[in-house]
Amino acid sequence: MVSDLLERLSRLPLRDNLRGLEPYGAPQLDVPILLNVNENTHPLPxxxxxxxxxxxxxxxxxxxxxxxxxxxxxxxxxxxxxxxxxxxxxxxxxxxxxxxxxxxxxxxxxxxxxxxxxxxxxxxxxxxxxxxxxxxxxxxxxxxxxxxxxxxxxxxxxxxxxxxxxxxxxxxxxxxxxxxxxxxxxxxxxxxxxxxxxxxxxxxxxxxxxxxxxxxxxxxxxxxxxxxxxxxxxxxxxxxxxxxxxxxxxxxxxxxxxxxxxxxxxxxxxxxxxxHVGALLANVEDIKGQRDRIVEELTRMGLKPAASDSNFVFFGGLEDPRRIWQGLLEAGVLVRDVGIPGHLRVTAGTEAETTAFLVRLEELLTGGGATAGRS
Structure with a gap:
């Protein structure tokens, strides 16, 4: 299907610098907990x-x-x-x-x-x-x-x-x-x-x-x-x-x-x-708290989270990040594989979403899932 689309695209008089490129796209999957595109997962006040x-x-x-x-x-x-x-x-x-x-x-x-x-x-x-x-x-x-x-x-x-x-x-x-x-x-x-x-x-x-x-x-x-x-x-x-x-x-x-x-x-x-800036930024403080919690917990698990000033955490120390990504997805948690060896990225969500991510990740890392692995 993809190769057929690319072949048809190649027949068009596309600009040379656009040939062979792929459009931007993060996975859009129907799972309960979406922590892959750095959205603010809190509903509007x-x-x-x-x-x-x-x-x-x-x-x-x-x-x-x-x-x-x-x-x-x-x-x-x-x-x-x-x-x-x-x-x-x-x-x-x-x-x-x-x-x-x-x-x-x-x-x-x-x-x-x-x-x-x-x-x-x-x-x-x-x-x-x-x-x-x-x-x-x-x-x-x-x-x-x-x-x-x-x-x-x-x-x-x-x-x-x-x-x-x-x-x-x-x-x-x-x-x-x-x-x-x-x-x-x-x-x-x-x-x-x-x-x-x-x-x-x-x-x-x-x-x-x-x-x-x-x-x-x-x-x-x-x-x-x-x-x-x-x-x-x-x-x-x-x-x-x-x-x-x-x-x-x-x-x-x-x-x-x-x-x-x-x-x-x-x-x-x-x-x-x-x-209504005040009401909206109150949620920001909660997100920052969950982000800092993620950094602390990942460090405790032996992983290597980067210092974060954002609403997400980039972390390394994974032997097989793709398998960890898949194990989280099977539990209904979608995070981002950014294509950097040994690393994944997760958005700081609500307290419940963050807890679900941390619990499943630790299970995977400690042998509670088939995709465990740390470096």
Missing amino acids: AEVHQAIVAEVSAAAMGLNRYPDREFTELRERLAGYLGHGLQAENIWAGNGSNEVLQQILQAFGGPGRTVMGFPPTYSMYPLLASGTDTAYLAGVRSADFGLTADDAARQVREQAPNLVFLCSPNNPTGTALGLDVVEAVYAAGEASSTIVIVDEAYAEFAHTGTPSALSLLPGRERLIVSRTMSKAFALAGARLGYLAAAPEVCDALRLVRLPYHLSAVTQATANAALK
């Missing part, structure tokens, strides 16, 4: 749900008209939420942070231009590069998947990319970058006028005191900080991502965005959620 229903209902009365092309109220609310002296003119939004990143590449990338990432990192970066015909340059991390300021800056100076993705907290490892890395990469890209994008999709889950690259925006017109409402705000299904940058960056994105790209329903949903 009742007050937020009610507010969204009311706002969307009001917006529905005007669906015969195009929405506010400049999503003015939403930009004002997002600026207020982020703080750091940001104004509406500093904010841009799209249908998920992936669309925002795509628009950045449409404006600043393209044929003959390059974007650098530092794998293992978010798997969409090279796909977004291919989709915009931007060459992807894979940087190098240390053996422990870390990235120092000196090493990152050296690679940027050597490669002189047009754009750089810095994922912080990084996906799939979960660790946040120090601001020294961002500053060093920005300075190293001065000669090549490199756009530096700090992808902070999981920023709200960071440990207390972890700084945001938002604090570095003043005076840095080539710096962009992207965020999402999919994770901390539990709005993955609403598709709302955004960024903060110099006003001229937002003006550049207006050149490539589709007309009226944010629907009235999307704007209403996001505005309603932003009126």
Whole structure:
């Protein structure tokens, strides 16, 4: 079936740089506990749900008209939420942070231009590069998947990319970058006028005191900080991502965005959620507690979890991660095999979901299941 589809696809006049590629896709399986795509597994608080229903209902009365092309109220609310002296003119939004990143590449990338990432990192970066015909340059991390300021800056100076993705907290490892890395990469890209994008999709889950690259925006017109409402705000299904940058960056994105790209329903949903930040971030604190619990328990089991500033935990020490993945799935728990030898990644869910994962994993590791194995 797959080979037949690929053969038929090959007969189309597809762009050369897209031939042989596979679309992004995490397994979408019907199991009780989904801990594989870093969703916020907590349901929306009742007050937020009610507010969204009311706002969307009001917006529905005007669906015969195009929405506010400049999503003015939403930009004002997002600026207020982020703080750091940001104004509406500093904010841009799209249908998920992936669309925002795509628009950045449409404006600043393209044929003959390059974007650098530092794998293992978010798997969409090279796909977004291919989709915009931007060459992807894979940087190098240390053996422990870390990235120092000196090493990152050296690679940027050597490669002189047009754009750089810095994922912080990084996906799939979960660790946040120090601001020294961002500053060093920005300075190293001065000669090549490199756009530096700090992808902070999981920023709200960071440990207390972890700084945001938002604090570095003043005076840095080539710096962009992207965020999402999919994770901390539990709005993955609403598709709302955004960024903060110099006003001229937002003006550049207006050149490539589709007309009226944010629907009235999307704007209403996001505005309603932003009126109830406190209720939504209360769930974030619970998720952070479960994440820290996972790190502690995996360490006790003899595994090697990475320090996490996100809502997931990347862990190693597995002799056969695929068999562990399968054993968890058979128990109704879906985690993510990110393709890194000896490692898996698990989202921090509710207390009950986290308990189910930990109990079954320990059974597998201690011989209670047929897929036990540690290195």
